[in-house]
Amino acid sequence: MIVVRTVSDLRAALRGRRGGSIGLVPTMGALHEGHATLLRAARSADDTVVMTIFVNPAQFNEQSDLAAYPRTEDADLALAEAEGVDVVFAPDASEVYPDGFATTVSVSGPIAETLEGAERGRAHFDGVATVVTKLLLAALPDHAYFGAKDAQQVAVIRRFVADLGIPVTLVVCPTSRDADGLARSSRNTRLSPDERARALAIPRALTAVTDAAAAGVRRSDALRERALDVLAEALIQLEYVAFVDPETFAPVSSVDRPTLVAIAARVGATRLIDNAVIPPVPPTTGGA
Amino acid sequence: MIVVRTVSDLRAALRGRRGGSIGLVPTMGALHEGHATLLRAARSADDTVVMTIFVNPAQFNEQSDLAAYPRTEDADLALAEAEGVDVVFAPDASEVYPDGFATTVSVSGPIAETLEGAERGRAHFDGVATVVTKLLLAALPDHAYFGAKDAQQVAVIRRFVADLGIPVTLVVCPTSRDADGLARSSRNTRLSPDERARALAIPRALTAVTDAAAAGVRRSDALRERALDVLAEALIQLEYVAFVDPETFAPVSSVDRPTLVAIAARVGATRLIDNAVIPPVPPTTGGA
Known part of the structure; x- marks a missing residue:
């Protein structure tokens, strides 16, 4: 398993692998069994599995939530390796948002403005759409895997992927639950x-x-x-x-x-x- | 020369051509010698030359300007053929902006908000950024050619291409002028x-x-x-x-x-x- 920190290293790592299919599993780290389910879906369908770890500051509406978000990279890498991930892309914020960064991908309408969009503010889904666009364009995967728990996020991603014509097929996996029924998060x-x-x-x-x-x-x-x-x-x-x-x-x-x-x-x-x-x-x- | 009207037909036309380099020349039609200069630059550098013709309603701030914008597709196709274009992508507005379309690519800061951005309104460069993102993702060219006359547009495109990591190299050609010095437009x-x-x-x-x-x-x-x-x-x-x-x-x-x-x-x-x-x-x- 290779761990890369820059888009150019990610592209270099994938250059020889485009003969087969590439599956991308974007995460914010703090991996649990729900992420493992996505990784297994990718592993069973794709020749190369890429996982990203990036706690995206742009999608947090509360600084306290961002600060408290668990960061467990060593454990995340061990889980990824155990699940057969080929390439982990774990950039710093400065790689994703370098000085002068000025672009936003934005989805309008109820899909992005109600419920999570209303509770967390307009910037939340703008942050999601912008970073997921970047991750998809960095890896150019055939498939990208998301969990159904984040249903509205999935709907927003489906919308801008279709609207912009990003060449990827989204795979939505059922919500993973603990034995007591709680959705894994x-x-x-x-x-x-x-x-x-x-x-x-x-x-x-x-x-x-x-x-x-x-x-x-x-x-x-x-x-x-x-x-x-x-x-x-x-x-x-x-x-x-x-x-x-x-x-x-x-x-x-x-x-x-x-x-x-x-x-x-x-x-x-x-x-x-x-x-x-x-x-x-x-x-x-x-x-x- | 092939003329296609949909993204899927464009991708099909380019499928067998990815072994060599692809150059994209986006236009709004009404071609003149300035466009021909861009086509020649692409023809001399790339194995496949794709030209797009799309009068993008989203970037016109005045309906009268949109209505008056010259549309000369037959002459445009003849010029493209004479310049050795391989594929022309000339979609309808409904192909680019189907029902339910809800996504905007937006660049903030002086680059998009002053001068043309101030005179023509914020929607102008949002419209440019969104449609050029779509054209670049539809064709996934190695090079995309623009004229220096639209300097601010070029700066906006350079910004979002870098920010989103769209895998393309921009080529900016000098402003083409008539013999009396007037920039061709x-x-x-x-x-x-x-x-x-x-x-x-x-x-x-x-x-x-x-x-x-x-x-x-x-x-x-x-x-x-x-x-x-x-x-x-x-x-x-x-x-x-x-x-x-x-x-x-x-x-x-x-x-x-x-x-x-x-x-x-x-x-x-x-x-x-x-x-x-x-x-x-x-x-x-x-x-x-």
């Missing part, structure tokens, strides 16, 4: 045992919603009540429970097509997000 | 004979500035007066005479390094731009 390490127990209300609320939808509840308002009932018991600070189109993030009032239910909440000082896709409910037969 | 066809005669004050003003600089005048203020003296005689509506760093477009008050002098003016209803680079004046020997 680098931020979970900050939860106290009590906070972790309370955080489980988030996946339970998603299950309550998908169960109710499967049982025929169609109105987003009614489904939201099911989620709120579960979340209310857990003493967490809810930011949103939203029902949206998974591609455009336009609000959905009635679940008669695939709908994303997304939750964001603070548990203690830690902000967590999770989501599920509700499959379209087949219309019931018979009258009103 | 697709908009020149709109000038009446009288307007054209008055428009010659622009290149004359640039010559007055570079002559004065060569004679030892260093202060931009003093050099600007030389330009204004020439322009005042011509009854043209001056927008700016600016002295700036050619890369950053930061103002330059004393010409002791390479400095761009840029002029924009309206002659009748037609807006024209032109520029020259003033080489650094060697320091005079001796005392104050």
